[in-house]
Amino acid sequence: MGKMKVNLCGIELDNPVIPASGTFGFGYEFAELYDINVLGTFSFKGTTKEARFGNPTPRIAECEGGMINAVGLQNPGVDRVISEELPKLKKCFNKKVMANVSGFSVDEYVHTCALLDKCEQVGWLEVNISCPNVHGGGMSFGTSPEAAAEVVRAVKAVTVKPVIVKLSPNVTDIVAIAKACENAGADGISLINTMLGMRIDLRTKKPVIANKMGGFSGKAIFPVALRMVYQVAHAVNLPVVGMGGVSCAEDVIEMMLAGAVAVEVGAQNLIDPYACKKIIEDLPRVMKKYGIENLNDIIGGVL
Amino acid sequence: MKQVFLTVNKNFALTDNVYKMVLTGDTSGITNCGQFVNIKLDGLFLRRPISVCDCQNNELTLVYKVVGRGTEQMSRIKEGQCLDLLVGLGNGYDCSLSGNNPLLIGGGVGVPPLYMLCKKLIDEGKTPTVILGFNTANEVFYKQEFEKLGAKVIVCTVDGSCGVRGLVTDGMANLEYSYFYTCGPEPMLKAIYRTAKTSGQFSFEERMGCGFGACMGCSCKTITGYKRICKEGPVLCKEEILWEK
Numbered sequence: 001m002g003k004m005k006v007n008l009c010g011i012e013l014d015n016p017v018i019p020a021s022g023t024f025g026f027g028y029e030f031a032e033l034y035d036i037n038v039l040g041t042f043s044f045k046g047t048t049k050e051a052r053f054g055n056p057t058p059r060i061a062e063c064e065g066g067m068i069n070a071v072g073l074q075n076p077g078v079d080r081v082i083s084e085e086l087p088k089l090k091k092c093f094n095k096k097v098m099a100n101v102s103g104f105s106v107d108e109y110v111h112t113c114a115l116l117d118k119c120e121q122v123g124w125l126e127v128n129i130s131c132p133n134v135h136g137g138g139m140s141f142g143t144s145p146e147a148a149a150e151v152v153r154a155v156k157a158v159t160v161k162p163v164i165v166k167l168s169p170n171v172t173d174i175v176a177i178a179k180a181c182e183n184a185g186a187d188g189i190s191l192i193n194t195m196l197g198m199r200i201d202l203r204t205k206k207p208v209i210a211n212k213m214g215g216f217s218g219k220a221i222f223p224v225a226l227r228m229v230y231q232v233a234h235a236v237n238l239p240v241v242g243m244g245g246v247s248c249a250e251d252v253i254e255m256m257l258a259g260a261v262a263v264e265v266g267a268q269n270l271i272d273p274y275a276c277k278k279i280i281e282d283l284p285r286v287m288k289k290y291g292i293e294n295l296n297d298i299i300g301g302v303l
Numbered sequence: 304m305k306q307v308f309l310t311v312n313k314n315f316a317l318t319d320n321v322y323k324m325v326l327t328g329d330t331s332g333i334t335n336c337g338q339f340v341n342i343k344l345d346g347l348f349l350r351r352p353i354s355v356c357d358c359q360n361n362e363l364t365l366v367y368k369v370v371g372r373g374t375e376q377m378s379r380i381k382e383g384q385c386l387d388l389l390v391g392l393g394n395g396y397d398c399s400l401s402g403n404n405p406l407l408i409g410g411g412v413g414v415p416p417l418y419m420l421c422k423k424l425i426d427e428g429k430t431p432t433v434i435l436g437f438n439t440a441n442e443v444f445y446k447q448e449f450e451k452l453g454a455k456v457i458v459c460t461v462d463g464s465c466g467v468r469g470l471v472t473d474g475m476a477n478l479e480y481s482y483f484y485t486c487g488p489e490p491m492l493k494a495i496y497r498t499a500k501t502s503g504q505f506s507f508e509e510r511m512g513c514g515f516g517a518c519m520g521c522s523c524k525t526i527t528g529y530k531r532i533c534k535e536g537p538v539l540c541k542e543e544i545l546w547e548k
Contacts, residue, residue, distance in 0.1 A: 022518065029516045029534075032304065045519075053522065053529055056547075058510040060520040062349050062372075069512060074519040074529070208510075218348055270513035271343070271350060273389070274306065 002287040003294040004280075006040070008262050009162035009187045009239055011096055011123050013040035016252060016295060017280050020243050020266035021046050021100035021126065021166075022071065026085040030269075031092035034277045040262060042276075043098040043126050044085070047116070049108040051077035061199040061208040066218020066245070067267055068197045070211040073102050073131070078112045086121050096123025100166070102131045106154045117159040125161055127151065130168040130193045142168035142193075145180030152184035164188035164241060169228055170196045178232040189232055190241035190264065192225045217267040221245040226258050233259020233300055247275070249282040253290065259300040304391050304515050305332030309363060311384045314377075317444040320369045321412065322378050325362060326386065333358045335395030336419035337486075337506055337538050340365070341514035343387040344376050350389065351377070352514050352533070354486070354506070356415035357422070363390075366415035366445070392514050393537045396420050396504055401429055402481025406503075407454075408471050408495060410436040410487025414445055416506055420484055421454050432457065432478060436471035436487065440464035472498050493546060505544060506537045523547070 004015040019030075021043040027036055036042065054072030061068040076085065089097065099116040103109035109127060116122050129142035129151055141147045148165065155163055165181040167174055169192035178189050194215025199208040207213075225244020233240040242260030246252060247268040255263045268275040283295075292298055309328035317323050333340075333355055340363070341350040351373035357364035369375050380386070396416075401424055407417045414435055424431045432455045437443050439462045449456045458466030459474040467474045471487070472494045483503035485495050492505050509532040512520035516534035523530055525543040530536055 023513075025517045025519075033306075053524060054519065057521060057523065059522075060349070060510045060512045060518070062347065065348060067348055067512065069518065069520060071519045071522075074522055267348075270518050271348060273304075273513070273515060273517070 002284055002292055003296070004283055006261050006295055008241070009124060009164065011162070013262060015040045015280050015283065016256065016260075016262040017276050017283075018042055018098065018241065018262055018264045019269050019276050020264035021128070022069075023266045023269040027089050027093055027097075030273060033273055036093050037095060038280055039095070039276055041095055041098050041123060043100045043264060045075050046073045046100045046102045046128055047075050047078050047081045047112060048073055048102050048104070049078055049111045051075065051080065056210040058208060058210055059214070061214065063197065063199065063216060063218065063220065065220030066216055067270075068199060068209060068214040068216050069194070070209045070214030072211065078115050082115060082119060086119060090121060097121055098124045098126050098164070100126045100128055102128045103151075104131055105135050106151055109151050110154050110158050113155045113163075114158040117161050122161060124164050124188070125155065125159060126164045126166050126190055127155055128166045128193065130166070130170075140168060140170070142177060143171050145176050148177050149180040149184035152181050152186050156185040162187035164190050166193055167191040167232070168193045169224065169244070174228050175231050175235045178236050182236045182238055186238060188239040188241060189236060190243065191232060192221070192228050192244040195221055195224065217245065219245045219247050222247075222251060226254055229255055229260050230258040230302065249279050249286040252279060252283065253286060253292070253298065256295060256299050257301045261299050304389055306387070306389055307332060308385050308387055311380055311382055311386060312362070313382060314380050316378070317366065318442055321442075321444055322367055322369065324365045324367070324377065324380070326365070327362050330358050330361050330363045330390065332391035333363065334391050336398075336423050337395035337416050338391055338393045339514070339537065341389040341392055341511070342377070344373055347373055347376070349512065350514060352392070352511050354416040355419060357419045366412070368412040389514060393533060394535060396484055396506070396538050398423055398427065400482055400502070400504075401484075403429055404479070404481050405429060405431050406475065406478060406480035406483040407431050407433045408436070408475065408483060408485040408487070409434070410471055410491040411442070413485070413487030413491070413506070416486050417484065418445060418448060421449060421452055425452055425454065432480060434459060434471050434474045436474070436491065437465070438462065470494065475499070496541060496544065496546070499541070502541050504538050504540055507532050507539060508537070
């Protein structure tokens with residue numbers, strides 16, 4: 001069997017497959033179905049300083065080859081994540097978990113990251129910079145190189161764990177944002193977050209989503225995600241985690257050829273709760289089919 | 304929750320737009336009345352959540368209304384086709400609170416989940432009364448099925464073309480009951496909430512992503528905190544409901 005181990009910012013993963021934040025909760029819904037220790041790791045539900053209910057419902061819309069969600073970062077807040085969710089997770093997951101962090105100001109990112117940095121179960125901090133900056137006119141941190149760099153610098157100053165910055169695709173030049181994060185001290189880049197989308201119900205002539213717009217994800221976005229992973233991976237000297245529409249082992253290989261050292265799987269978990277397990281089990285077959293002995297040999301193989 | 308592959312045995316129209324589908328296979332994952340299943344359909348990204356109407360001897364009955372692309376596609380499924388379902392989703396109704404003569408109130412396509420509940424209550428020696436609400440006579444379904452179980456059935460139609468003229472709350476007006484269980488459109492649930500004389504349980508509907516608690520797509524606020532309609536619901540007790548919309 002080919003070698004599937006990869007190294008993400010100094011921590012070895014048994015395989016490159018990582019369920020993406022927001023599609024895997026805090027792991028235990030899936031642990032009822034299979035042993036989640038088969039995963040490389042997973043990125044837990046986006047966590048903020050305070051507890052959040054998120055957006056009004058409907059929050060979900062069907063699309064061709066995907067879905068839109070406007071959950072709005074519902075989470076119990078970092079204190080309860082540490083006191084309740086992580087102890088529960090410990091019972092079913094013995095690997096390092098990726099802590100996904102969001103904030104609505106630099107101070108909120110700093111507060112949440114500093115607390116999670118002290119948790120032994122946390123291996124990486126994945127900083128989601130797609131949230132609106134309440135002190136910056138509501139514009140997302142991830143749409144400006146300066147704002148993105150400011151978050152990264154502030155978070156790096158209070159953490160020792162690797163900081164992976166999760167980029168928004170809803171920008172004109174994603175490479176500029178990635179480079180700004182690299183220069184600010186990021187340890188890795190993950191991309192892409194969801195693409196801003198919208199649906200209208202013809203019967204009511206109103207948006208399907210209560211929040212009008214939401215993040216489009218699913219198979220349909222894979223080519224766009226792959227392109228952006230390729231562009232960023234070739235522009236920065238950091239490990240890149242690729243995601244966006246990944247639904248099978250072949251997609252994982254494509255992402256790695258584009259330059260990803262590990263690959264997150266998102267919306268597919270919601271329609272097939274066994275998706276990541278199946279992808280991991282199918283990887284050796286696909287590797288063999290395409291003559292790949294060791295996944296590390298193909299990372300960034302497409303120039 | 305369990306993922307199963309069931310074979311469609313029957314799939315036919317009960318009314319102009321309400322269909323009955325009977326599937327066979329391993330239904331052991333369905334552990335309570337009032338739960339739902341989430342069905343994978345060809346060419347559609349998200350699964351479609353449908354409430355369980357009945358389930359026994361490895362036979363699952365779904366009664367669904369054609370309202371969009373998913374249910375329209377379901378209505379065209381032929382006998383013998385195999386479907387991928389996640390089953391045993393949601394909490395379902397708690398029968399232990401029913402008392403001796405509970406009232407079951409279903410509105411339109413909210414009627415089906417009450418069937419398995421009614422069956423269970425009768426098996427437990429209770430004497431349920433069932434109110435079925437529709438707009439008009441040709442929309443009525445499952446009246447005889449509930450009667451065959453031995454329940455007292457009151458049909459209400461808005462236009463008076465069958466049974467009591469008016470809403471389900473008109474049918475409830477002079478009844479005595481120990482507890483109630485309901486499922487139907489939200490305006491009906493709200494009216495029942497305002498007028499019911501006892502405590503009871505409400506089954507809610509929401510657009511869902513996963514249907515098993517992972518995506519937080521169907522959350523609602525309750526007096527006892529945030530709940531996921533798909534996981535801690537779809538059934539909520541009267542005492543915990545917060546009407547927001």
